[in-house]
Amino acid sequence: MQEIETDLLVIGAGSAGLSVAAGAVQMGASVTLLEGHKMGGDCLNYGCVPSKALIASGKAAHAQAHASQYGIADVTPQVDYAATKDHIAGVIGHIEPNDSVERFEGLGVRVIREFGKFISPRKVEAGDHVITARRVILATGSSPLVPPIPGLDQVPYETNETIFQLREKPGHLLVIGGGPIGMEMAQAHRRLGSDVTVIEGASLLGQDDPETAQVIRDRFAAEGIAIEEGATAAEIRGTAGAIEVEAGDGRVFTGTHLLIAVGRRANTDSLNLDAAGIETTRRGIKVNASMRTTNRRVYAIGDVAGGMQFTHVANYHAGLIIRQALLGLPAKERTDHVPWCTYTQPELAQVGLTEKAARATHGGNLEVVRFAYAENDRAIAERKTEGLIKVMVVRGRPVGASIAGEQAGELIGFWAFVLANRLKMKHVAGMVAPYPTLGEINKRVAGAYFSPRLFDSLIIRNMVGFVQRWLP
Structure with a gap:
């Protein structure tokens, strides 16, 4: 030794x-x-990097099939599933030297x-x-996490550690688990041409705000992804290419491939x-x-x-x-400013308290303000108007933000900064955002917070009247 x-x-x-x-x-x-x-661990080899690369392939295919809204003819994308895996390998290979x-x-x-x-x-x-x-x-x-579902050990299945090596496109992918990994893989495969069924024992994206999660649920339905909630997998049977998942309530779902995405x-x-x-x-x-x-x-x-x-x-x-x-200096973890994002399209992002958690913590002191993507000029120009931002505010200070919409993962970083530094809505309102950008959504939700205080206030109206009469 x-x-x-x-x-x-x-x-x-x-x-x-x-x-x-x-x-x-x-x-x-x-x-x-x-x-x-x-x-490089899971992130480089099986998680963040390969999943985002596959999502990018799915976005490219979806854009080809939905170009007519921009005055460009829709085409049926010619998906080479094995080549998408080569793309993923290339992305990993590009980053790999860093690790x-x-x-x-x-x-x-x-x-x-x-x-x-x-x-x-x-x-x-x-x-x-x-x-x-x-x-x-x-x-x-x-x-x-591979749960002890009866029959699972007798059928072939994928996890995030194996699905990126799969070279043959699934005909019908069954996804057990409606959390971030399951949802991202479900949409990417649907856009690459697979039929997809998501099987979730409780509700989809259960850690996120239900109002913003509904935006993702609606998009999945529009793209033809079958969503089966309240369906706890009780038994799995079959062989490669013909797999059945039976739920506890008797529902049976059939597919060619199975992805287990129930946690870590x-x-x-x-x-x-x-x-x-x-x-x-x-x-x-x-x-x-x-x-x-x-x-x-x-x-x-x-x-x-x-x-x-x-x-x-x-x-x-x-x-x-x-x-x-x-350095021998004290340091303690805090999590109130840590954001997370599910990289579906639209994206779903959260930092701090959800509305439900904020109501439980702050009760009647909570105000919830919203601003819709449909009122943002950049979102309108790019036809990305699905979604909203909602900010939970207590005595002028944000305690949480939920965003569902285009580039939500980019936008949530601003609110992570606000919470990390314990800033107030007045500081957000003082920001000048470039026009036209999606970033204006963050500024406009602050406007939605202050608007009733300015425009519906008798004191403000009287003050304005006094200034107009007496200011030289």
């Missing part, structure tokens, strides 16, 4: 682990990085291509290496956490607000910490670790 001593041991080379490793080594720490699978062993070794990180497991509270074994570290960062991510599970099984005195919860590794585990020398960040499972959260956690483990 080779003995290694290091300032920082990072286990997992996904978004969280790579961010910590790159930052720490460039700030002067000795860093060892363990990765037994693929550099490569060569880049990180060039920065000064010792990279060991092995899985790691604890053999004591301070020692980790990886292949023929035993590593002792001042601090250990667990960033092992998550994997698709933290990757903790191979870490031997008991040897390090690290406790877990149902969702992942138990951490405090500083992302420290029950072993004070060990932190857990990203998906494995059991909180919000997004790449941008993983990167945010990495910053918290850099601040604490390298």
Whole structure:
């Protein structure tokens, strides 16, 4: 066994682990990085990057089929499904060098291509290496949750880890799970020519605002995607090309391919956490607000910490670790300013409290203001008028924003900034947005907040009358 001593041991080379490793080594720490699978983790290889590339292919096909509204003839797109996978591979290949062993070794990180497991509270074994570290960062991510549905182990199925390698276009894709992954894959495949049925045990996009989620539901119906809510999968049967999903209420759905998209599970099984005195919860590794585990020398960040499972959260956690483990400064996680987005078309984005959560928290002090895409000139010009923004406001301060519409993921970043800095609606109203842009929607919803205060106020009317009579 080779003995290694290091300032920082990072286990997992996904978004969280790579961010910590790159930052720490460039700030002067000795860093060892363990990765037994693929550099770049889920985001690069199975998640954010390939899914957005496939969505782009679907958008291109959909645009060809719906060009007449712009004065251009509709055409039936000629989809080469295998070529879309080549496109995805090309996108991954373009980004891959940023996450490569060569880049990180060039920065000064010792990279060991092995899985790691604890053999004591301070020692980790990886292949023929035993590593002792001042601090250990667990960033092992998550994997698709495969539920114990009777019969599932007897039929072929896809997850986000396998569907991007599929070369033959599904004739009819059955998607179990109406969350972000399921919805994104459902629409992309429909636009590429597959029939699609989404099977959801509760309601679609259940973590989002129902009013904005309805915009997505309506678009899916218009595109011919079958939506089956309240349909808990009770049994799965069949063979490749002929798969049946039977719901608990007796409904039966038939398709050629099956995608399981019901959630994620933290990757903790191979870490031997008991040897390090690290406790877990149902969702992942138990951490405090500083992302420290029950072993004070060990932190857990990203998906494995059991909180919000997004790449941008993983990167945010990495910053918290850099601040604490390298600079010795206090840092605690907050989530009220963390946005999320589902990249369907239209997109669906959220930051802070939904209307339901805000009403439960703030009661009668809550005001909800809305502005429709249909009143935005850029949206009208581009015929992207589906959707709305709604902002939850308490005593002049936004506590949440929900957006459904074109580029909602871009627009929500503005509200994440507002919430992060605890700004008020008066600050939003003071912004000047370029015309014509979708960004004006953010400005106009602030106008919707102040309009009744200005135009329906007797005090304001009397003041204006007084000024008009007496101002020289």
